[in-house]
Each structure stands twice: as structure tokens, then as C-alpha cells.
Amino acid sequence: MPEGHTIHRAAREHDKIFSGHCLSVTSPQGRFANGAARLDGQKCTGVEAIGKHLIYRFEDGSLLHIHLGLFGRIRKHKLPLRPARGAVRVRMVSAMDAIDISGPTICETLDEPGLLSLKQRIGPDVLRVDADPSRAYQKISKSRRAIGHLIMDQSVMAGIGNIYRTEILWRQRVHPLTRGRDLDGATLERIWLDARNLLEIGVKRNAIITVESEKRSKGRYRENTNIFGKAVCPSCDGAVSKLEISGRRVYLCGNCQVLAGAN
DNA sequence: AGAGTTGTTCAAGC
DNA sequence: AGCTTGAACAACTC
Structure with missing residues (x-):
């Protein structure tokens, strides 16, 4: 599904709806959501796109790194939520909004050095104002x-x-x-x-x-x-x-x- | 049902 | 070293 526009659109939307809110972060299908439990209940402090990568920041400094690959999808849902349909790897829920992420090829928590090395191996992003x-x-x-x-x-x-x-x-x-x-x-x-x-x-x-x-x-x-x-x-x-x-x-x-x- | 797909990485070989 | 190829993985559509 995603080219860069999909990811940047998601980042802008999710930053708007999630920043400053505590999220329930769960992994209905377990597999893949490395470290998701540690994010559960934390406040989201921002969402950012770097090329086709998505980064969610949390108040303790944890980062959730998502790459959708060829088949991954993000679906937004209305509350109240129904059980996850299909192979949902991560579900994030605030008081108002919820998203399900299915099929990502990358779904992991990251530290700052990890984010830095990600940024270094990616070329300038046509959608970022800081791109060179x-x-x-x-x-x-x-x-x-x-x-x-x-x-x-x-x-x-x-x-x-x-x-x-x-x-x-x-x-x-x-x-x-x-x-x-x-x-x-x-x-x-x-x-x-x-x-x-x-x-x-x-x-x-x-x-x-x-x-x-x-x-x-x-x-x-x-x-x-x-x-x-x-x-x-x-x-x-x-x-x-x-x-x-x-x-x-x-x-x-x-x-x-x-x-x-x-x- | 089977092929096709808005992606990426890795390994091996030239 | 740089380039190419192939495999692996993922979830859904028609």
C-alpha cells in the first residue's frame, strides 16, 4: 500500500489525534510487536515520518518504529472498538481514537541511537522540510x-x-x-x-x-x-x-x- | 484459487 | 566495490 505520502499522511493525522494522550498499546496477534507491552498506558508525545518509516514517541523516551512494507496497512476506527479483524500486529487506542496496524515488515521499539542510524541510512525525504x-x-x-x-x-x-x-x-x-x-x-x-x-x-x-x-x-x-x-x-x-x-x-x-x- | 502487488533486506556471485 | 539476481516476508484483492 504505502508510498511516502501514505506514511506522512498517517504521521500528521496520528500526531494530531494522539499527541498528549495516553495510549493503550496492544498486540492482538503477539508476533512482531517487539516491546509493545512497555508502551502500554504511556502518553504519546509525537509522531513523525522519515521516508516510509513511522516513529511514535512516548513519554519515557521509547520509540515505536513501523515500516509497512508492501502489504502493511493502517486502519482508523471509531470507538467503541470491535475486536481486531485479520492479522493486526499493533493496536493503539486513546480516549477518542484508535488505529490498527496490520502486516508491517518492521514493528519494533527503538532507542535514540537506533533512530539516528535509521536517519543516517535513509536519503533526504522529499516530504520533509529539513531535507537536503x-x-x-x-x-x-x-x-x-x-x-x-x-x-x-x-x-x-x-x-x-x-x-x-x-x-x-x-x-x-x-x-x-x-x-x-x-x-x-x-x-x-x-x-x-x-x-x-x-x-x-x-x-x-x-x-x-x-x-x-x-x-x-x-x-x-x-x-x-x-x-x-x-x-x-x-x-x-x-x-x-x-x-x-x-x-x-x-x-x-x-x-x-x-x-x-x-x- | 492463483496471480499480482503503492517494499525492503540479505546473501551470493560476477 | 559496485552491481545484479533471487529469495524471503507480509496481507489482501480480483
Whole structure:
């Protein structure tokens, strides 16, 4: 489920509803919720997203570290609560609100040094105001690997997942197989800014929306993309082709996206 | 029912 | 060293 926007949206929402409140923290399915018992009954002091990682802080200094992986989900519930449905690993309940977390690949308590090492191995996060994109630009311009790989590599820059990768490169007319070192600084900056722009829209809308003029459909959240999962390029009407990069599918338009520096 | 998936890490081999 | 590949894991949808 999650690209970076999902996690940042959750962090903002959970910070609002949980900060300053005592939480009941339980682990209905036991497995995985390493250290959860120690958090039970404590006051939450803040929630933060770092790339696709979520950090909940508690008053005794404990940190709960969550990564949803490919299948993890967070569901918000109304009180009174019903018993957890499905494989819920952690449930957090305040006087007003509750969430269930299912399927995380990481669910553990962390100390400050652990958080520091997490922050150090993650690249600048496009959704964080304290991000330093030049760290990403430097890595990319030294690499001969495909830009389609690099922008989704969380140690290069954090937040982009498989759908945004396709959409950003199409919007910026960059061929996903272009080597990092063959892209100029201006292009890298366009990629960064577009990523931030799109993910921020994702946070607000709770959906991946990458098309320019979207009619605000009432009711349901709906994903709306240009070429991800599409057969025809909306810009030139040419056929969309498919590639695999970093083991995941990438869509591209061979007319619109230029392979720079091929030689 | 079985394949597919908005992710990541690790190990082994080149 | 850097890059690639494959496996493992997770929970749900169609």
C-alpha cells in the first residue's frame, strides 16, 4: 500500500489525534510487536515520518518504529472498538481514537541511537522540510545506475515508490534507463520538486494523483495516473511500453521520454 | 484459487 | 566495490 505520502499522511493525522494522550498499546496477534507491552498506558508525545518509516514517541523516551512494507496497512476506527479483524500486529487506542496496524515488515521499539542510524541510512525525504536534496543529487550524478532505480532507492532519496517513479519520470520527460551521471542538475531539481509536489498532493488527497487538471470527484478517493498501468500515452497517443527496473514494473513512452547521454 | 502487488533486506556471485 | 539476481516476508484483492 504505502508510498511516502501514505506514511506522512498517517504521521500528521496520528500526531494530531494522539499527541498528549495516553495510549493503550496492544498486540492482538503477539508476533512482531517487539516491546509493545512497555508502551502500554504511556502518553504519546509525537509522531513523525522519515521516508516510509513511522516513529511514535512516548513519554519515557521509547520509540515505536513501523515500516509497512508492501502489504502493511493502517486502519482508523471509531470507538467503541470491535475486536481486531485479520492479522493486526499493533493496536493503539486513546480516549477518542484508535488505529490498527496490520502486516508491517518492521514493528519494533527503538532507542535514540537506533533512530539516528535509521536517519543516517535513509536519503533526504522529499516530504520533509529539513531535507537536503543536494545529498541525493550528489549520489545520482556519480552513479551509472538507471535513474529509474535511483529515485526509488530509499538510501538515495526517500518517499518515492513504484507508481510515483513511473509518473514523475514521464512528467519530466526523462527515460527511466538514463544513467544518473548523464542527468544535469536542472533535471535533477525538476525531478525532486515534482516528487515533492506530487507526494504532497497525495498526502492531501489520500490517493496517488499525478494528472494536472483533475476534477475533484466527490466521495471516493481514486487513484489517477498518466501512464502507470496504461496502454496509451496521454501526451502523444503513442503506445506505452513496459520495463522492469529494480524488480518492479516501469511504464514509459518512448516518444516523450528521452534517453539522455546514450553512447 | 492463483496471480499480482503503492517494499525492503540479505546473501551470493560476477 | 559496485552491481545484479533471487529469495524471503507480509496481507489482501480480483
